[in-house]
Amino acid sequence: MLVSAKEMLQKAREGKYAVGQFNINNLEWTKAILLTAEEMRSPVILGVSEGAGKYMTGFGTVAAMVKAMIEELNITVPVALHLDHGTYEGCYKCIKAGFSSIMFDGSHYPIEENVEKTRELVHVTENLGLSLEAEVGSIGGEEDGVVGMGECADPEECKMIADLGVTMLAAGIGNIHGKYPENWAGLSFETLEAVKEKVGDMPLVLHGGTGIPEDMIKKAISLGVAKINVNTECQLSFADATRKYIEAGKDQQGKGYDPRKLLAPGTEAIKATVREKIELFGSANKA
Ligand code: 13P
Secondary structure: OEOOOHHHHHHHHHHOOOEEEEEOOOHHHHHHHHHHHHHOOOOEEEEEEHHHHHHOOOHHHHHHHHHHHHHHOOOOOOEEEEEEOEOHHHHHHHHHHOOOEEEEOOOOOOHHHHHHHHHHHHHHHHHHOOEEEEEEOOOEEEEOOEEEOOOOOOHHHHHHHHOOOOOEEEEOOOOEOOOOOOOOOOOOHHHHHHHHHHHOOOOEEEOOOOOOOHHHHHHHHHOOEEEEEEOHHHHHHHHHHHHHHHHOOHHHOOOOOOHHHHOHHHHHHHHHHHHHHHHHHOOOOOO
16 A cells, blocks of 8 residues: 555654665565565555666656555555655656655755755645655765765754654754764764754654664654664665575576576565564554
8 A cells, every 4th residue: 555654654653663664776675675564564665765766767667666566466554655865856756756755855955945945845745645754964974875974953953844844854863874883973862852852743764774773773763763764784685695695606506597586585685674673663563
């Protein structure tokens, strides 16, 4: 069932759990995530960065694939198809393509411009029944060429954006995309508490879910985080399992080179990672 992320995130915030956003790259990724969410009776968000959208030949292809797959696989849990770190133009492209949820990342603009563009997108998405995520304070690290320094969000600015009526808010709290460096200072719960105080019941989004220790994840959820984004961890699981298959020479045994066999261990590894995260985030049996 393709739905906006609004209801699933409000339920998550009230029930003190988080819904996972797992980024997709191709058919195997999408299938693995949808089947695992269904098996665990968990709502799920499929994240698509602009780079991944381009890789899959365009947002129209992605939306058509996801909609058809939901039907062909009889997926009954709520699924949101969400643009991740969208540019202003990218948001409109995804709305046209039929995405059910949009992220406008205006964090690199001066706050006035972030507010103006977000305000416009609140109106557009609201009229169409889509959910909208906005961002304040950039997320550190690099994802698909989008580089952020990982600054903590200003709670006053978070309030300005939340008051526009967005569905969910990503506030930088020292989180970073990709692997965390050894000397990472950890999440700033001080910032998270200050943001929560200003934005009240707004579901908060934690980007950079890969490699955050379990106790920090649980604490973040207890402080209002209702959506957690995971991308790199599925990529690492897929790469590890694929490497093992090839290093064991299995691609050269029988028809082990058949892509359906070659990509199977990686696909199973994505499923295991998604299963683990759904359990940790507490969204199993909440569909
Ligand atoms: P990771 O790649 O660090 O898991 O971050 C994913 C993310 O935040 C997508 O927006």
